[in-house]
Amino acid sequence: MIMKADLLLYGLSGVKCTGGVGRARLRHVRRGGVSASLRHDALFVLLLAGGTALRSLAMAGYRPALWFNDAFDYVRIGLSPFSHPLRPQGYGLFLWILKPMHSFALVIALQHLMVLCLAIAAYRIMVHSFDVGRSWAAVATAPVLLDPFQVQLEHMPLSDTLFTVLVFSAMMLLVRADSSLWRPAAAGAFLGMATVTRTVGLPLVILAVLYLLVCDRAWRPRRALAAAPAVLATLAAFALPVGACMVWFHSSHGRFALAGSDGVFLWGRTAAFADCADHAPPRNLASMCPRKPPGQRKASSTQIWEAGSPTGWRHGHAFSAETNDRAMEFALWAMVTQPGDYAKTVSYDFFVRTFSWKREGYPHPWTESFYHFPSELQQPISDVPVIGGGTAASVTREYEEGPAETQIDETYAAPLRWYQRHVRLPGTVLGLVVVAGAAGLLRRRPGGLSPQAALLWGTGVALLLIPPLTTDFDYRYLLPATPFLAMAAVMAWRPPAEGSSFLVLTLDPRRVP
Numbered sequence: 001m002i003m004k005a006d007l008l009l010y011g012l013s014g015v016k017c018t019g020g021v022g023r024a025r026l027r028h029v030r031r032g033g034v035s036a037s038l039r040h041d042a043l044f045v046l047l048l049a050g051g052t053a054l055r056s057l058a059m060a061g062y063r064p065a066l067w068f069n070d071a072f073d074y075v076r077i078g079l080s081p082f083s084h085p086l087r088p089q090g091y092g093l094f095l096w097i098l099k100p101m102h103s104f105a106l107v108i109a110l111q112h113l114m115v116l117c118l119a120i121a122a123y124r125i126m127v128h129s130f131d132v133g134r135s136w137a138a139v140a141t142a143p144v145l146l147d148p149f150q151v152q153l154e155h156m157p158l159s160d161t162l163f164t165v166l167v168f169s170a171m172m173l174l175v176r177a178d179s180s181l182w183r184p185a186a187a188g189a190f191l192g193m194a195t196v197t198r199t200v201g202l203p204l205v206i207l208a209v210l211y212l213l214v215c216d217r218a219w220r221p222r223r224a225l226a227a228a229p230a231v232l233a234t235l236a237a238f239a240l241p242v243g244a245c246m247v248w249f250h251s252s253h254g255r256f257a258l259a260g261s262d263g264v265f266l267w268g269r270t271a272a273f274a275d276c277a278d279h280a281p282p283r284n285l286a287s288m289c290p291r292k293p294p295g296q297r298k299a300s301s302t303q304i305w306e307a308g309s310p311t312g313w314r315h316g317h318a319f320s321a322e323t324n325d326r327a328m329e330f331a332l333w334a335m336v337t338q339p340g341d342y343a344k345t346v347s348y349d350f351f352v353r354t355f356s357w358k359r360e361g362y363p364h365p366w367t368e369s370f371y372h373f374p375s376e377l378q379q380p381i382s383d384v385p386v387i388g389g390g391t392a393a394s395v396t397r398e399y400e401e402g403p404a405e406t407q408i409d410e411t412y413a414a415p416l417r418w419y420q421r422h423v424r425l426p427g428t429v430l431g432l433v434v435v436a437g438a439a440g441l442l443r444r445r446p447g448g449l450s451p452q453a454a455l456l457w458g459t460g461v462a463l464l465l466i467p468p469l470t471t472d473f474d475y476r477y478l479l480p481a482t483p484f485l486a487m488a489a490v491m492a493w494r495p496p497a498e499g500s501s502f503l504v505l506t507l508d509p510r511r512v513p
Contacts, residue, residue, distance in 0.1 A: 044123050044138035051119065051145030054416065055112040058155045058373075061413030062406055064105035067381065068370050071157040072392040075399050082388055083252040085260040085318035089245050090197030091159035095399070102401040104157060111154045111161040118168050119145050122487055129176055130452065132494045140486040148420035150479050152373055159197050164480040166194035167201060171459055171484065174211055175452040177230070184212060184230040188237030195238075196245045199258050200466045200477075204459060205238050211455045253321065263328025264304055264311050264319050265471045270334035272300040272472075273341035281333055288330035299363035300345075301472035316385030349468035354478065355431035363472055371475055373417045380405055430478065433485050434461065440492025453492040460485035 070087070077084050077092025078099055084092065098107055119141040126137035144150055154161050170190035177183040191208060194201035212230045246256045253260055267288065276289035288310045290297055297303060305313050312323060319327075335342045353362065361368045381393045381404065396404035437457045441449055463481035467473060 040134055041123075041138075043135055044141065047138055047142055047145050048116065048119065051116060051151075054146065054148065054151050054419070055116070055154070057412045057416045058151055059105070059109060059112070061409050061411070061416055062155060062373065063409070064103065064400070064404060064406075065108045066152065066156045066370075066374075066406055067396075068156050068158055070159075072381075072384075072386050072395060073388075074157060074159065076386045076388045076390065076395045079390075079395055079399055083245075083249045084387065085253060086387060088159070088196050088199055088258050089248070090193060090195075090241075091162055094162055094197075095157065099399065102399065104396075104400055104404055107157055108155055112151075114165045115144060115150070115154055115161060118165055118483065121172065122168075122483060125172055125176065126487060126490065130491050130494060132490050136490045136494075140490045141483075143425050143482045143486055146423065147425045147479070147482070148373070148416070148423060149371055149425075149475070150482070151416075152371060152420070153476055153479055156370075158476075160476060160480060163194050163198040163201065164483070166190050166197060167204060167459065167463075167480065168483060170194065170204075170208065171456060174208055175455060177212075177215070181229055181233045184208075185233040185237040188234035189240065191234075192238040192241035196241050196258060199262070200463065200470075202242075203462060203466060205235070207455060207458050207462065208234055211451060214451050214454075255321070260321065260324055261319055263324040263326075263331065265301075266331040267311065267327035268300045268304040269345075269469075269471055270300075270331045270342065271297065271303045272345045273338060274330070274334040275338065275341075279334075279337045281330065285326060285330045285333060288326055299472060301363050301474070302367075316387055318387055346468045349473035350465055353427075353473045354464055354468075355427045355434075357426045357428045359427075359475060363474060368475060373413060373420055374406075374408070375413075375417060377406070377408055425482065427478070430482065430485070433489050434464075437485060437489040437492050440489060443493075450492055450494075453488045456484045456491065457488035460488060 073084060073087045074092045074095055077087065077089060078095025081089065081093055081096050083089065095107065098110070122144075123137050123141050126132040126140065127134055132140075167190070170187040173183045173187040173190070177187075187208060188205070191201060191205050194204070209231050212234065213227050215227070242258070245258055249258065249260070250256045271290045273294055274290060275294055276286070277293070280286075281289060290303060290310070291308060298306065303309055304311050311319060311327065313319070353360075359368065381396055383391045383393050385391050386395060390398070434457075437453065437460075441454055441457060460481040460483075463484070464478065467477040
């Protein structure tokens, strides 16, 4: 009788677009509510222990953190928040919240912990909400738990880890959404916070809206209003953090934006191929032409910062609004004038560099070297000035209230370096994961395509594709996409749920055996 009542309550909840959720929960009820024993989760527990051990080695071997040039801008925001003209504000505000602790070690520990929690949440959702086999669910978490480059990225004060966790939180809320509005609203808020952490998150809200429309079958004009409350809740919540940061930026710089360098970064993308010799630009844009012929240029993003660049970059100084506007205008002109070259550049970065078996020194060997655990003590943090005042050395020392240079303990660092030399997720394997997810989505199955797996697959592919489209390829940009693509692959191939993928449970307790 209790079982029938529980099923009735669940049926009346009107859950929509939940795929395997219904079957997983029915199975859970039929087992009397007893959770699976530890031995059933043995593989995941083993992987989680391995991931925890790797992060413990990093914490002990490289104290308090590893450093990358971008980090000093975020630390400067964390000291006294201001509308930074180069970086979005989100991660800097995260550092500001933790500032009273004056500990980069705490920042790094929290980043490691967030990713471990992400893996746990992903595993539980795949198993308990989508009926994915425990072994396959565990395998899907292996890249984020065991990839040494993922561990190394978490060990730097950079926005990537926080961004990944925010996007993951949003997408998990969406794939488990019910008839209430709080889940889509919370998902929109998380996507907004992700966008003000890394602007690459901005297009993801489009995927979220499309997913909500698909779940309610709102592509039919007569039913388009069915999804309106959820869509509006998502967009309104998304607009709150994004709008607040844009207003903040306007109060300091006189225009609504999340940062003042979007045109410069897009200019860097087109600097890979823009040919002013064969295609004369408008006279007012001639000064933005790259200095060398296309075949002799450095990587796109590197040209922004090199000496003599048309961007006029100087350490400690923001790009002027005029420079950013002209850079944007030049980039759009180059894309329209040379669409084939733009497509070729993006395609090479996406299909070749992203899915290559070997890593190369791109966008510059010096840049790529920062993604490896170092074997020697790093040089003292430089006295290069940072935007907002101070130098890289002074802002890190003020935040830490003491020296912040990396100290290496070989007892723990040496095994970690050995592991990184021999274990990694090659780009080719990541490509196979992408193909496996796509094949699972397109296969013939009862109920058609799985919208939850499609959302995760689309999120992962978007995170891989947006940087080559707008800025440049960089190996650290691959890592946020990995958990979504791995989850999508196993969810797309899971056994189909009873009935349609667009499942609406309306169980009659009288028909429950």
